[in-house]
Amino acid sequence: MHSYRRDLAMLRDRNFTLLLVARTISVLGAAFAPVALAFGVLALPGATARTLSVVLTAEALPMVVFMLVGGVIADRLPRHRVMMIAESLNALAFLALAAMMLIGWTPLPALAAAAAFSGVSTAILFPALTGIVPDVVEADRLQTANALLGLGTNISRVAGLVMGGMTVVLIGAGWALVVSGLMFALAAVLVTALRLRPVPPAAEAVQAAKTSLADGVRSVFADLRGGWREFVSRQWLWVVVAQFSLLVLAMQAAHGVLGPLVAKEQMGGAAAWSAVLAGEAVGMLAGILVTLRLRPSRPILVATLMTLPTALPYLLIGISAPLWTVVLGAVVMGICFDVFGVLWNTTMQREVPPEALSRVSSYDALGSLMFGPIGLMLAGPAAILVGARSALLGCAALILLASLAALLFPGVRGLRAPDPATEAQAPVEAV
Template sequence: MPNLRRDLGMLRERRFALLLSARTVSVLGSAFAPVALAFGVLALPGASATTLSVVLAAQALPMVGFMLIGGVIADRMPRHRVMMAGETFNAIAYFCLAGMMLTGWTPLPALVSASAVSGVASAVMYPALTGIIPDVIPADRLQTANALLGLGANISRVAGLVLSGAAVVLLGGGWALAASGVMFAGAGLLITLLRLTPSERSGDAGRSVLADLRDGWREFVSRQWLWVVVAQFSILLMAVEAAHGVLGPLVAKQHLGGAPAWAAVLTGEAVGMIVGVVFTLRLRPRRPILVATLLTLPTALPYLLLGVAAPLWTVVLGAVVMGVCFDIFGVLWSTTMQREIPAESLSRVSSYDALGSLMFGPIGLLVAGPVAIALGPRPALIGCAVIVVLASLAALLFPGVRRLRAPVEATAPSPSQVVG
């Protein structure tokens, strides 16, 4: 209990509370987007799985393409201002998507353009978010901070997914997308209140962008655990993007009753991520990357269950397991990066992390529609599950993944809480 009170005491610290609030509101907005956008596009006259693939890929490609520049910007400029810009552009993008859906003017080039703006905004914002946490939180409290940020985000995902499913059914995808825009705008306003002193801001404006990128690359490739897991996720997330973005909604529409069923699956995942926070607040594994990588194996479960036509409730339970595993992975991964990577390079290294992890995601989105037409969405989902398992097993072959140990101070809880 004293440890729990100390953890929750971070909520009284103004800067962390502002960061937590902004992140929570932003995720609430983004939680509306998958259901609203997927079923909004699929409901358009003449739309198909390929149409949805193109719109989602238009969001993912710029996010991948601008990620490295986003890392340089976040290491040079005040990170709270970079995050504010990202939230603002996300709000603009979703207001445009909502306007198109509500007015019925939905030419594919316009949908693609608005999605691309959102992708650029995410590319700018993600490296800044990763880098700003050590600017705000002492090193010995990073895992707790990451866990609490995850808790707020996961609660928002649950609320957003439940509400978005209802909004799509009752009001339509346009109003759900408009709600996303309002949330992003609110998050941007909260970020404006976060101030960092000049000593907490990294970067050297006198250096070239290429020099900054080379320095970040050296930091990235010098750590085997880092580039191996990023390579693993480049394959894993290709399968996840295909399954979550296209194949899952297709199976839900064809066999499970549509948007409410898919919202239930996504909600199960979000609930699992909330449960995962309970573990991450106290879990201090000696080998955090080994434990994190092992936990990616069960994330194939919901795709396998969807692929074999299991009942919806079992798919939801599989999504809960996926959520628990991904939450623990995310906290262990972020905390390890923040401890192991120098603060002045953290946003650039995180941009290489994001770029490598996400670079094949657009391929997954683009091929998911044609593969679903050629093979059927359920066999394609089984293929996604196999890809997830094989990528995870391959990562475990590398000694850097298995052997990296956390600092001694990170293993302070009792022996019963030490794993790995």
């Protein structure tokens, strides 16, 4: 039997608590950043939407380009050191942006360069985050650890969006960016304090250490090939990542453009869309309580089934349902995505060898997110061509079809979780 008391007992583990607090503070800083950066850039003399687009693109492109390299780095080096470097880079990036805005020296190339550093840090950080959890907790506590980390993340995201906007209004975007940078710096300090057992390096990394500098690029590609072999050798893994590439395409179009457009024109404006987002946030918090109790024998099957109801708010908006039903649909979406996320991360951490986990998670992130910009680009023309509500129905249909298609694969339906009675391993030892 699992109990909330036993789950919360994990907080007595020094390493896990340090990781939880560091991650929660880092996400709070990241939630501050978009509001502060957007309003800070748009407030600059002569700034336009194009100026903001350049800065945000400069941040987004390195994140995509360096994601796979981030996976290689996190599998070669101690992951808590990699996280410390990434958090420190983020702190430097946002403190540099803050300094430029506070002193009034804001050339666009300098703003873009600082934003690019933030993108690189995210690419380095994300693969290490997935890989470090098995380094911190025992195998039979992975799902609980992921759920508690998700709880801290969700609280920080909601609080950060509110507090970030208030900070911009009260003391200005530049100082809000200072707060964000200091949060990243604090997260870096906390991660540095982790004391973890060494993880055996991948064979590719051992070989890379013996090569000359001239062979460095080839060694990186060798590591990427090794990670790719691990990725494609598991049907459930590549199928669900392919599914999510289509889900993210549809959700970027619906959440980023079509939903706000319908809310503005037909549902009462920003207040209506804010209610939908608030419903999603409530669902994300409630979903963590579900995942602390849920222990399915077929985790990927359950996780994939959870993606079907995520089409609900788009379907309801598309058929002109009352706002309160759309909000309830958003609550369901938030719960389902949290359940999916915890089951997905836990299964990857159990099934993928530790020495390849960060590289595999980088392929997961890249594959899942790569079509998102296409969704944003297609949303506007689709709204003009068929209407925003009809386009939202199309997004809902794409989510449903992609999820049902994933369920056709035996690897998705058949993967079983290990028996809890035999899963427990020796406790993670500090060094």
